[in-house]
Amino acid sequence: MHKIIEKRQLSEQVFRMTIEAPLISHERKAGQFVILQLDTNFGERIPLTIADADAVAGTITIIFQAVGKTTINLSRFEEGQEIANVLGPLGNPTHIQKFGTVVCVGGGIGVAPMHPIAQAMKNAGNRVVIIMGARTKELVIMEEEMRAIADELILVTDDGSYGRKALVTEPLKELCASADTKPDLVVAIGPPIMMKFCAATTRPFDVTTVVSLNTIMVDGTGMCGGCRVTVGEETKFVCVDGPEFDGHKVDFENMLKRLGSYRSQEEQARHSCLMDAEADRLAESEAGGKR
Amino acid sequence: MSHQTPEQLQSAAESELHTLLAKKETEGLKNRDRLKIPQQDMPSQDPAVRRHNMQEVTFGYSETQAILEAERCLQCKNAPCIAGCPVSIDIPGFIQLITDRDYAGSINVIKEASLLPAICGRVCPQESQCQENCTLGKSLKDQFKSVSIGRLERFVADLDRAKGGRSVPKIAKSTGRKIGVIGSGPASITAAADLRKAGHDVVVFEAFHKPGGVMLYGIPEFRLPKKIVEEEIQTLKDMGVEIRTNFLVGRTRKLMDLIKQDGFDALFIGSGAGLPKFMHIPGENLVGVFTANEYLTRSNLMKAYDDAHADTPIFHPKRVAVLGGGNVAMDAARTAIRLGAEQVYVVYRRTRTEMPARVEEVDHADEEGVIFRFLQSPVRIIGDDTGHVTGMECISYELGEPDESGRRRPVAVPGSESVIDLDTVIVSIGNDSNPLLRQTTPELTVNKWGNIIADENGKTSIDRVYAGGDIVLGAATVILAMGQGRKAAAAINEMLAKETAAAASATVQS
Numbered sequence: 001m002h003k004i005i006e007k008r009q010l011s012e013q014v015f016r017m018t019i020e021a022p023l024i025s026h027e028r029k030a031g032q033f034v035i036l037q038l039d040t041n042f043g044e045r046i047p048l049t050i051a052d053a054d055a056v057a058g059t060i061t062i063i064f065q066a067v068g069k070t071t072i073n074l075s076r077f078e079e080g081q082e083i084a085n086v087l088g089p090l091g092n093p094t095h096i097q098k099f100g101t102v103v104c105v106g107g108g109i110g111v112a113p114m115h116p117i118a119q120a121m122k123n124a125g126n127r128v129v130i131i132m133g134a135r136t137k138e139l140v141i142m143e144e145e146m147r148a149i150a151d152e153l154i155l156v157t158d159d160g161s162y163g164r165k166a167l168v169t170e171p172l173k174e175l176c177a178s179a180d181t182k183p184d185l186v187v188a189i190g191p192p193i194m195m196k197f198c199a200a201t202t203r204p205f206d207v208t209t210v211v212s213l214n215t216i217m218v219d220g221t222g223m224c225g226g227c228r229v230t231v232g233e234e235t236k237f238v239c240v241d242g243p244e245f246d247g248h249k250v251d252f253e254n255m256l257k258r259l260g261s262y263r264s265q266e267e268q269a270r271h272s273c274l275m276d277a278e279a280d281r282l283a284e285s286e287a288g289g290k291r
Numbered sequence: 292m293s294h295q296t297p298e299q300l301q302s303a304a305e306s307e308l309h310t311l312l313a314k315k316e317t318e319g320l321k322n323r324d325r326l327k328i329p330q331q332d333m334p335s336q337d338p339a340v341r342r343h344n345m346q347e348v349t350f351g352y353s354e355t356q357a358i359l360e361a362e363r364c365l366q367c368k369n370a371p372c373i374a375g376c377p378v379s380i381d382i383p384g385f386i387q388l389i390t391d392r393d394y395a396g397s398i399n400v401i402k403e404a405s406l407l408p409a410i411c412g413r414v415c416p417q418e419s420q421c422q423e424n425c426t427l428g429k430s431l432k433d434q435f436k437s438v439s440i441g442r443l444e445r446f447v448a449d450l451d452r453a454k455g456g457r458s459v460p461k462i463a464k465s466t467g468r469k470i471g472v473i474g475s476g477p478a479s480i481t482a483a484a485d486l487r488k489a490g491h492d493v494v495v496f497e498a499f500h501k502p503g504g505v506m507l508y509g510i511p512e513f514r515l516p517k518k519i520v521e522e523e524i525q526t527l528k529d530m531g532v533e534i535r536t537n538f539l540v541g542r543t544r545k546l547m548d549l550i551k552q553d554g555f556d557a558l559f560i561g562s563g564a565g566l567p568k569f570m571h572i573p574g575e576n577l578v579g580v581f582t583a584n585e586y587l588t589r590s591n592l593m594k595a596y597d598d599a600h601a602d603t604p605i606f607h608p609k610r611v612a613v614l615g616g617g618n619v620a621m622d623a624a625r626t627a628i629r630l631g632a633e634q635v636y637v638v639y640r641r642t643r644t645e646m647p648a649r650v651e652e653v654d655h656a657d658e659e660g661v662i663f664r665f666l667q668s669p670v671r672i673i674g675d676d677t678g679h680v681t682g683m684e685c686i687s688y689e690l691g692e693p694d695e696s697g698r699r700r701p702v703a704v705p706g707s708e709s710v711i712d713l714d715t716v717i718v719s720i721g722n723d724s725n726p727l728l729r730q731t732t733p734e735l736t737v738n739k740w741g742n743i744i745a746d747e748n749g750k751t752s753i754d755r756v757y758a759g760g761d762i763v764l765g766a767a768t769v770i771l772a773m774g775q776g777r778k779a780a781a782a783i784n785e786m787l788a789k790e791t792a793a794a795a796s797a798t799v800q801s
Contacts, residue, residue, distance in 0.1 A: 023543050040500050042594060044602035069602055085500040087537040218593065218603075221498050221539055222725045223508075223565040224585035230576050235569060240726055254576055257678030261578050265604040 001082040002036075005059055010141045013066050014109055015075050016051070022058030024050070024088045030116035031094030031212065031244055034060070035220040036074075037085040044070045047217045047239075049113035049189075050089060060088075063112035063141065069269040090220045091243045094210075098125040100184035103175055105131045105168050105198055107190025111142050113212060114189050118149045121187075127151050129183070131171050133190070137162035168194060169201045176205035183207055188247060192256055199247030211247035213238045216261060229255050294658065297334035297350055304331060304355040311362060320362065326427065328363045330436055331356040333651075338658040342628050345512045345596055348655055349413075357446040361389035363427055364438045371424035372440060377774035380404040382421055382440055389443060398451040401444060402458075406484050406526075407477065407773065409452055409519050412445025414510060415770045416618075416649045435650065452522065459529045463490035468556040468787050471496060471549050473540045473728075476504020477769040478561035478760025480523060481776030482783075483532050486559070489784045493532045494555075498539040499592065504563055505761075506769065508592035509584070511622050513629070514652070517591075541731035550755060557755045557783045560743060561776060564722035564761035570614065574672030575718070579606065579680035583613070583623040583719035590626050605630065608715035612636040612683055614669060615719035616646035617766075621653060623717045624661045635661050636711060640668040640688050640701045666690070666701060670708060672716055682712045721766050728762075740765065749779030757783055 006018040024034060028050050037043040046068070052061035066075035077083070094117050102121045106114035111132050122128045130150040134140045135158045147153050154171045155163030164171070168190070175181045186209040188198035195211040202209045215227040215238045222240035229236055230251035236242065311328065314320065334350040335341075341348055352360065364386045372382040381400050388397035401408045421440045422428065428437030468491045472483045475497040487493045501507055503520040528534060540546055540562070549555045567582035569575050586605070589595040595605035611632045613624040616639035624635050637656070639646060642665045646653055657663070667685040675681050687707035690699035724741035736744045736752035742763055749757040759775030761767055 023538075027543060027545075037500055039602075042597075042600045042602055044593070044604075045500075085537050087498060087500075087539060087543070089542055090539070218585060218588050219499065219508075221565070222727060223563075223567070224588050225567045225569075225582040226585045228576060235576060237566075240566075240730075251576075254678065257578050258576065261606075262604040269602065269604070 001084060002086045003082050004077055004079050005057075007077070007079050010063070011138050013075075014063065014139070014141060015066060016061060016063045016112075017074075017077075018054075018059045018061045019083060019086065020058060021060045021086050021088070024086065025053040025055045025058050025060050028053050028060065028089035029093035030096065030120040031113070032089035032091050033113075033214075033220075033243060034062070034086050034088030035090060035217065036062075036083055036087070038070060038073055038077075038083060040084050043084065045085075045087075045218055045220070046070050047090070047214060047220060049212070049214070051112035051115055053116075063109055065109050067270070068266055072270065087220060090239060092241075094120065094187070094212075094244060096120045096124050100126065101129065101181070102126045103129045103131060103172065103183040103186045105133075105172060105186060105188040105190070105194075106146075107133045107168055107188075107194040108135070108139065109141065110188075110190030110194070110212075111146065114187070115142060115145055115149075117187055117189075118146065122149050129175065129181075130154070131156065131168050133157065133166075133168035133194070134162075135159065167197070169197050172198060173201050176202055176207055185210065186247075187212075192252060192259060195247060195250075196252035196256075199250065199252070203248050209247035210244050211250060212244050213242055213250070213255065215255065215259060229258075294335070294337055295332060296337070297353070300332055300334050301353050301355060303329075304353065304359055308355050308359050311359065315362075322365055322430075325363050325365055326430060328359055330363065331360040331439065331442070333439075333442055335655075338655075338660070341513065342659050345629060347516050348513050351449050352442055352446045354446075357389055357443060358392070360439050360443055361386045364390075365426050365430075367426045371426060372421040372438075375421040375424040376404075377420065377770045378404045378777060380421075380444075385447065386438065386440070386443055389447065394447050394450050398447040401447065405773065406481055407523055407769075408444050408448035410477070410506060410515060410523065411770050411773070412441050412443075412448050413515050413519075414506075414618075414649075414768075415441055416768055417441035418650055420770070452519070459526060460484065460488050462488060462530060465492075466490040466787065466791070468492065469494070469554055470783060471540075471555045471558045473546075473558060473560045474498075474504055474562040474760070474762075475502035475524070475534065476506060476561060476563055476760060476772065478772035478776035478779075479504065479559065480527060481773040482559045482561060482757075482759065482780040483527055484530065485777055485780035486783060487527075487530045487532050489780075489787075491556075491784075491787070495527070495532060495534045496538040496540050496543075497534065497536045498562075500536050501592065502534050502536060504561075508588045509619065509622070511587065511591055511626055513625065514622065539727070541727045546728060546732045546756070547734065547753075555755075556787060557757065559749070559776070559779050559783065560728065560751070560756065560758035560762055561760040561772070562725065562728060562762050564766050565725040566723045566741075567718065568721050568723055569718060570669060570720065572669055572671050574674055574680070574683075577672055577674040577680050577716075578678045579608070579674075579714055580672060580716045580718065581606070583615070583619045583717050584722070586623050586717050587619070587626060590630070596626075596630060606715055608632045610634045610711075610713045611715040611717060612638050612664075612669075612711060612713050613717045613719055614638050615721070616641065616648060617719065617721070618648045618652055620717075620719035621648045621656045621661075623719050625656055625659055627715070627717070628659050628661065632715075636664050636713075637661055638664045638667050638669060638683075638685060640666065641690065641698060642666060645698045664711075668701070668703070669716075673710070680714055680716055682710050683716055684708055684710050722761070724762060724765070745779075747778070748782035749775060750782060755786075 227238040425437030593603035688701035760772035
């Protein structure tokens with residue numbers, strides 16, 4: 001069992017939790033993830049990236065968006081409650097070395113897993129440029145933490161409510177286009193569609209672009225193959241071969257389709273889950289009224 | 292033959308046994324009398340009914356049937372059946388005790404050699420092990436008419452379970468030594484039990500949230516009820532074995548750290564095969580193509596078939612093709628039927644005779660309506676604009692000259708391509724070894740397929756580290772894994788005993 005030490009809501013749907021996981025906090029490196037499950041008998045196993053860890057306190061931090069049945073349920077857990085199962089750290093750590101200038105592109109909650117990677121890149125002596133994007137101002141997370149690492153930070157929102165009004169690919173393209181700022185490496189983490197367009201943006205400039213994939217998984221140890229993606233001509237498993245791959249070789253079209261494998265069932269589960277939440281809320285407010 | 296109800300089988304058995312016992316009483320039974328006793332069919336759920344449920348297909352012998360079947364055994368002196376058993380159970384011994392109606396004595400004979408009789412009685416491929424060598428089968432010139440050893444094993448094991456007879460083996464005085472067992476499938480369970488019996492502290496590391504390995508995530512409920520696996524795990528816990536779930540050796544902790552920092556005196560690796568193979572044909576990553584591992588894990592371990600309770604989704608396909616001819620392929624095909632599929636094909640490039648699956652599983656799949664497409668092999672999987680499977684193109688084969696396995700090699704017939712309409716394809720052509728341990732443990736020597744190289748005692752290239760089961764053998768069976776777990780445990784026990792003796796004599800000398 002893994003006790004929730006701290007819970008914070010970062011935006012309407014985004015939550016940050018620090019949970020007890022001594023062994024994982026000790027072993028984990030930037031780029032790795034965990035699989036968690038809320039109920040041992042009937043719960044679903046979902047992969048979540050490790051945003052941060054404290055080996056001394058024996059805790060890890062996860063940041064997640066409450067969009068599916070399990071993440072919505074998890075978002076209702078409070079401090080002191082326990083998560084039944086957490087397995088990790090899984091996946092290969094990010095390859096960290098001194099490349100020169102590294103541009104870290106984080107979109108939405110992709111900023112969370114980017115944080116330890118940017119930190120490690122910085123510690124390895126790289127000049128770190130961070131591009132962080134969100135749909136709107138309320139969805140911008142971890143700005144302060146990222147500013148503390150970045151040599152340069154470019155903040156964009158789709159609607160222009162905060163920072164520059166742009167998609168992350170615009171400043172990325174500008175950096176690639178100028179000889180002075182052309183990156184030696186780009187790391188992009190965010191929604192699949194964003195990673196796809198980041199890879200498309202850097203391809204003409206021949207800038208190596210690493211993407212971190214978050215596909216459907218069951219075991220996370222190489223056994224089920226549900227997480228497989230096409231990279232170049234080969235089939236790769238995100239759990240044991242990844243989660244990071246050369247973005248220029250990933251077949252994003254196929255990956256996006258595979259991500260939608262269970263869409264109708266997930267929609268249904270999410271809907272009934274939200275209905276339950278609404279019923280709970282109504283029951284609570286009614287009980288409160290009677291008192 | 293049409294399906295017979297348990298009542299029909301019982302009534303036939305009763306009259307048969309009545310006559311037989313009368314004869315045994317008056318003049319005794321000769322071998323030729325035993326040869327005439329009809330082999331007892333396994334009572335099972337009606338195929339039309341069981342297509343729609345996850346409950347166990349077979350019910351097990353009644354006492355009458357068990358005694359009749361046991362009377363078929365010729366009790367031959369050389370007992371060739373024992374040589375066919377990977378853990379050398381005294382087979383004539385336990386069968387004799389069934390005819391004496393000493394069922395407690397019978398199960399004890401089995402338990403001397405096997406820790407998991409209720410499981411092995413259900414999932415062992417007896418026809419290619421003990422029953423293959425049976426003298427009765429040879430006399431009747433039909434190996435499938437051998438004494439049904441597996442069914443008898445299950446009979447006494449189930450009686451013992453029903454009586455709550457889960458006995459906890461005696462544990463030797465504590466040695467103060469600590470052994471880690473990696474994985475919790477059949478090889479690991481056997482090794483853990485044998486190591487614990489010798490008085491060592493034993494910790495089992497399991498990556499999943501529940502222990503049991505392939506018996507839990509792979510073999511479906513309708514073939515091996517999970518309650519039985521849970522009971523066996525409980526026995527381990529009652530013996531004092533510690534089980535740590537959500538612990539992936541190599542990631543949660545490096546293998547060498549367990550020895551160098553965490554004080555383990557030895558390790559046994561029984562982590563299984565676990566990296567699914569693909570055909571490498573176009574369309575294999577379309578939506579609706581699954582590995583059998585994924586499909587079965589969703590259904591079995593994650594209980595996705597129980598969609599009223601389970602959070603994990605699963606495809607409820609209409610038209611499915613399962614690629615492969617092993618037990619796992621049968622399990623996947625029969626699971627798809629139970630999830631409501633209308634047409635389930637098994638596509639296999641050889642014929643029924645060459646199928647590696649247990650004959651009983653193939654027969655059961657047949658009865659449940661699985662359509663076999665023998666001598667065919669997929670060429671490509673076809674999808675629509677949305678990336679979903681719509682069909683599969685196959686090419687026909689004919690059997691040519693025998694290959695190195697002794698089976699006739701299938702040869703493609705040019706121009707014989709045809710397309711099956713499908714919405715789901717389940718790939719079940721075996722597993723490669725999981726790369727995780729070797730990636731994170733460079734000291735570990737593996738062969739060209741990635742299987743850990745171990746000597747006949749299970750010893751690997753690393754001092755104090757042993758291995759067994761599928762991670763060494765490639766994909767094999769529960770009983771072979773158990774045999775390897777047992778051997779490795781014996782070798783570890785011997786190694787530690789020698790060390791203790793050496794330390795004691797050193798103390799005496801100083």
